[in-house]
Every structure is written in C-alpha cells, then in structure tokens.
Amino acid sequence: MFALVDCNNFYASCERVFRPDLNGKPVVVLSNNDGCVIARSNEAKKLNIPMGAPAFQYQKLFDENGVYTFSSNFALYGDMSSRVMSILSTYAPQVEIYSIDEAFLCFDGFELFDLEETGKSIRKKILKFTGIPVSIGFAETKALSKIANRIAKKFPERTNSVYVIDSDEKRKKALKWLSIEEVWGVGRQHSKRLKDNGVRNAWDFVQMSDNWIKRNMSIVGLRLKKELEGERILEIESVQNKKSIATTRSFDEMYTTLDQLKERIVTFASSCAEKLRDQKTCCNTVMVFIHTNYFREDLPQCNRNAVIKLPYPTNSSIEIAKFAIDGLQKVFVDGYKYKKAGVIVMDITPENSCQLNIFENSNPKHKSLMTTIDKINKEIGNRKVMLAAEDPGRKWKMKQEHLSPRYTTKLDEIITIKTE
C-alpha cells in the first residue's frame, strides 16, 4: 500500500499559519515578481480565480472581494515543508518527497493496520505541530493513491480528509468519478486527444487498448494504465542529484544593453554553481538564454540560446560565470528589449569522479575559495559574499510588494505577540 500525503493549498496555508485572522478569507500567493497566482485558498478558488492567473488582470476582483495577496516566500514554505516531511518520516519506513507539498509513503507490511485510522492520526499530528492541513489517500499503486488523495480532498466532510481505496469496487467507482484531464500524467494535449476518442474519465481510459495508448502516449501512458488497473509499476524513488540546474528570471523592466544582462547572467551562473557545490557535483555544459517579452506582440522578438561545452568539469562560480558570459556574448543582439534570461548547467557529474583534462583543468585554488565563500554565506546568510560582477549594490530588485516575514528561519523576523 502507498499513501499520498498532500498539503492543502500549501503556500496559502503557510501564510495562514502565522495570520490566523485570515482563516475563512480568500488568500492568494503570487509567483516571483508578483506575476501570476500560484496558490489559492478554498475561498479564493470559489471566486473563480484560476491557477496561473496574471495578477494585474485580477486586481479589480481582488479589491472587490477582499482577497489577501502574498508575494511568494520560499524561505518560509521550504522550512514548513521540511517540518511536515520530518513528521511523515516517523510513520513509514520509506518516504519519497515528491514535491514541496506532497510525499508518497510506502506502507508495505502494514496489512493488519487500520490505514484509515493511521491516516487520521498523521493528519492530526501534522495539523497540531505545524498548522498545515493535509489530505491523505491510500491505495495499492501510486497512481491510485493520487486519486484516493483527490477524493479525500474533494469530500473532506465525508472522508475526514482520508480515503482508502482497498477494494476493486472502490477502485472502479473512483476511476469512473475522475475526469480524464484530472488524471495524474494526463496533461492538456493528451486529454484533448483522449476526449476526441470518446474517453471522458479514468475508467474509459483503462478500457482503451494497450496498443492505442502506447502509440499515442508512449510507454509512460501504458505504465499509467497498468497502475490504474491496480498493477504496481512505480515504486518509491530515492533522492537523486539533479541532472540539470537552472536559475532563470524575468526582469522588472526591459533590458537593452549587454552590461545589464552580464550582471544578471553572472548572478544566475553563480547561483547555479552554488547549487552544484551543495549537491557535491560539477557540470560539463552551460546553457545561457535571453528572451524578449513574448506578450508584447508590438515589439520585435528575439529568443536565443548558447550551449557551451566546458573543457573541464567545474563547480567554481568564477569559471561558470566566465563561460556563461562567453555564451551571452555569442547570443546578444543589439536593438532588442530583453525581458527574461537564464543560466542552466547540465551534464552533471559527481565532484569526486570528474574526468581530468590533459591540457586544461579547473583552477585548483578555486575549490578552497568556494568552500570558504559557501561557509561564510551559510553562517551569515543572505549571500553576503558574491562575485564582483554580481550587483553588490542590489540595484536589481524582484517585485515583492506583499512579502510576509520569514517567521521560521530569521530570528529578527520571528512572530511577535503583543499583550495588553
């Protein structure tokens, strides 16, 4: 048996933990630069605010309905997530942290346990210790536990937010209930094609022939079908190092000069290098891209990228920044207004088994320099030590007009309670 534990409206719930006055009120959390809606409380969902809604288009609706908006505060969400995950790890021998707000638990060998009661106890403990409400679904396969979770979330009164699919009858009923576009692994394109072929729900989907599914949805679709039929294909996956690491941002304004972009690219490259060092790996390829604003059809468009194969594997901020700048110089074309750029490091290998190059290798002095920089930054926080080209004056600012304090990770932003 697998359990899927999913935090309800996670980012919005995190904000509410420290603002209990917002319980029962519509809350939305916005993406970086306060661009799109990326999380909504149930009350906000009832106002028909869609996921991904551009905030500026919905400002009027927010004002009219007293919607509380928050800029994304990933320091807070990340910390709250690790608290939830650490509680989960006390309940099952194998836990797979699937995303910031959900985890699969493997309950093999728990056949004699009352899973519904276990689920309720998990839910109660997480709510008491973190203030985050969760929904829990149990089933024989991961894909079915996703559906069980959905049922738990959709019918909290009837299920107490815990639902177990433990019979064929319940499985069939659940499959017939879930519309095809809501099935895990079926996105927009596939659901359109499936609907064109008369598939309305997950039950219709498992009636399709293996051949058709393989041809139209590849082996991934076929695996999904088996999972929905109750055949266990997917297992708990252990944490692995990332295969690519990206740092990309949209800008607060449009950039026109190479110098402006250089500063951003160095900062992005440095951030990627830091993440590489954090997981003790090096990269062998760096990609740099720059984009104009594709929403502005009145302006000339330019989307270019450069892929740089490195002569040697490295995780030095200085070296990766240097290669990234080389890439930027290749792709930069004067005369355009750039809105977004990014650095992606790929072809990642473990730090301790990097192939040395006969002629050229990473500067050995960088290793100790980077270790020292990481150590200082970890101790004082907020990336105080950076490359000179990185914008030490912090001219560049992300739009974050509704940012909440980092209650749980910064001592000077801790919650204060006033008494009369």
Place this chain on the structure above:
DNA sequence: TCTGGGGTCCTAGGGCGA
C-alpha cells in the same frame, strides 16, 4: 505597464562506426 520558475522523461531523427 504589469503574464513564474524549476525540473524529468520520452521519442524521433540524424550522424556515425562496425
């Protein structure tokens, strides 16, 4: 004026050597 960011996996198709 204002529309996010960070990932993974799979397949098709081309190049290339055996």
Place this chain on the structure above:
DNA sequence: TCTGTCGCCCTAGGACCC
C-alpha cells in the same frame, strides 16, 4: 569499394509534473 543495416549516441522538441 560500395551499399545496406543495425545499434549507439546525441540533440531538439514535446509532454508532463509541482
């Protein structure tokens, strides 16, 4: 020497996830 075939590797692009 030429041609066909197979398998491997690489890349770009598409689809999905949160």
